[in-house]
Amino acid sequence: MNDREIIELLFSRSEEAVSALAERHGKAVGRVAVNILGSLHDAEECVNDTWLGVWNSIPPQRPEHLGSYVCRVARNLALKRYHSGKALKRNSQYDIALEELGECVAARDDVEAEYAAHLLSESINIFLGTLSYEDRFVFVRRYWYSDSLMDIAKMTGMSYNSLSQRLHRLRARLKKHLDEEV
Amino acid sequence: MKEIIISMAMGGISSSYVNEAAAFCPPNDARGRKRRRKIAVAALVAALLAALAFTAYTKGFFNIQDMEVEHPEGWGYEAVDTSGYEGSPLYMANEEWDRYLEFCPWGENDPQPGSKNDMYTGNGAYSEKARTRLDEILSKYGLKMPEHYEAFDGHKELCTQLGIGEIFPECPEKGINPVYAQYYQGGSFQLFDVAQMPNGESFGCQIFRYDREYFVKRISIVIQWDSMEEWSYVCADGTELLVGLGDNKSILAADLENSFVFVCLQTGRVNCDPEKGRDGTQTFDKAELEEFAELVDFALIDSISE
Numbered sequence: 001m002n003d004r005e006i007i008e009l010l011f012s013r014s015e016e017a018v019s020a021l022a023e024r025h026g027k028a029v030g031r032v033a034v035n036i037l038g039s040l041h042d043a044e045e046c047v048n049d050t051w052l053g054v055w056n057s058i059p060p061q062r063p064e065h066l067g068s069y070v071c072r073v074a075r076n077l078a079l080k081r082y083h084s085g086k087a088l089k090r091n092s093q094y095d096i097a098l099e100e101l102g103e104c105v106a107a108r109d110d111v112e113a114e115y116a117a118h119l120l121s122e123s124i125n126i127f128l129g130t131l132s133y134e135d136r137f138v139f140v141r142r143y144w145y146s147d148s149l150m151d152i153a154k155m156t157g158m159s160y161n162s163l164s165q166r167l168h169r170l171r172a173r174l175k176k177h178l179d180e181e182v
Numbered sequence: 183m184k185e186i187i188i189s190m191a192m193g194g195i196s197s198s199y200v201n202e203a204a205a206f207c208p209p210n211d212a213r214g215r216k217r218r219r220k221i222a223v224a225a226l227v228a229a230l231l232a233a234l235a236f237t238a239y240t241k242g243f244f245n246i247q248d249m250e251v252e253h254p255e256g257w258g259y260e261a262v263d264t265s266g267y268e269g270s271p272l273y274m275a276n277e278e279w280d281r282y283l284e285f286c287p288w289g290e291n292d293p294q295p296g297s298k299n300d301m302y303t304g305n306g307a308y309s310e311k312a313r314t315r316l317d318e319i320l321s322k323y324g325l326k327m328p329e330h331y332e333a334f335d336g337h338k339e340l341c342t343q344l345g346i347g348e349i350f351p352e353c354p355e356k357g358i359n360p361v362y363a364q365y366y367q368g369g370s371f372q373l374f375d376v377a378q379m380p381n382g383e384s385f386g387c388q389i390f391r392y393d394r395e396y397f398v399k400r401i402s403i404v405i406q407w408d409s410m411e412e413w414s415y416v417c418a419d420g421t422e423l424l425v426g427l428g429d430n431k432s433i434l435a436a437d438l439e440n441s442f443v444f445v446c447l448q449t450g451r452v453n454c455d456p457e458k459g460r461d462g463t464q465t466f467d468k469a470e471l472e473e474f475a476e477l478v479d480f481a482l483i484d485s486i487s488e
Binding site: 012062064120121122137145 | 185187190191192194195196197199201202203204261280303304305374401402403404
């Protein structure tokens, strides 16, 4: 069943939509959750919450890309759980990825967090637009999906070392980009 | 604090990048870049053609392809817009609103504390800025926003009023909605139910009425329109229809005076075996589809105003 058909099922309030969602997007959603939470048990609960969140938001929403939409819902729920202190901290791919990106971003105590995040988001989007497809792919997989280097290396066929170096160069480019924008 | 900011900022990166990274394309990068450039150019051309289509739109004979929903990145399957033909005000307003929702800057359309839950939020406009943008689009295409919508209650009575009571004999008297139905102030409605032919055959059926004066967010339906057999059919009461018979879905579309009415039947010519199909339904042929068309009182549906 494709995304459009799943959305139709959601609009028609058919519970079949949930199993179709799980079948089509369960793997990706589970990966996002476990990457952030670092615990299979927490991730499992997060995945179930994700289906409920999607069920409650479609309708009225009708996302163009259901895959990224459900991953976004899962990511938000996983982060909420993470920040609420329920998750196993300092041990997930998310923590490591966050630390890596932390090198690129200067502390901004002069503005509110939400506003600073908004500005940073816009800058990162501009930065992503300047990257090649492969660079953008590895960056988003690492820092949005919080995938491990090993997993990304497997996906792309790169060696672990060359991927690590590529990400290092990308972070340096991001830092330069952000410094220039400030 | 810095970690939270980074976390929030990464959450705001464009959906197109997130979606792009959902699956890795083999590193045939030159071809990939060319394809993306081609898609970008195609999107611009589509936008230009759409703009031209609106200026050229007049009621007349269209085919199913004229309801095709375009998407710059491609969905990988075919879908049609149930709200009307390309170039009609409602089609264009929906196109423009969808593009806004897809590409508006991060944070611009976030729900605000204490924001109202009304028809605007029902259409995806959560912030004042988005509401203003939607108002601009409606004004541009001469459309009004319905004041409210509601789920059908007293289903059977309403189906009877719509002239489709015979097709949906199983509608409960009140309360429980068998599938899904919404009725909008102004006369637009969406109804998904199980229809039944006089000979007892039953199949899933969706009926949409989009009033010409009001904006309702369209519903797109996955249909392999290019493999459909399509023809025009004039009902006994003179209503002209565009009819399409597909493998597992069939459609009726009526571009009427006050509304656009779209009917999608979840059955077609090779949906199932001659005796009983995989969904418990039987196949349809051209004559049966025309017979079904006569069961729907399109003139009555078109006359609904509130």
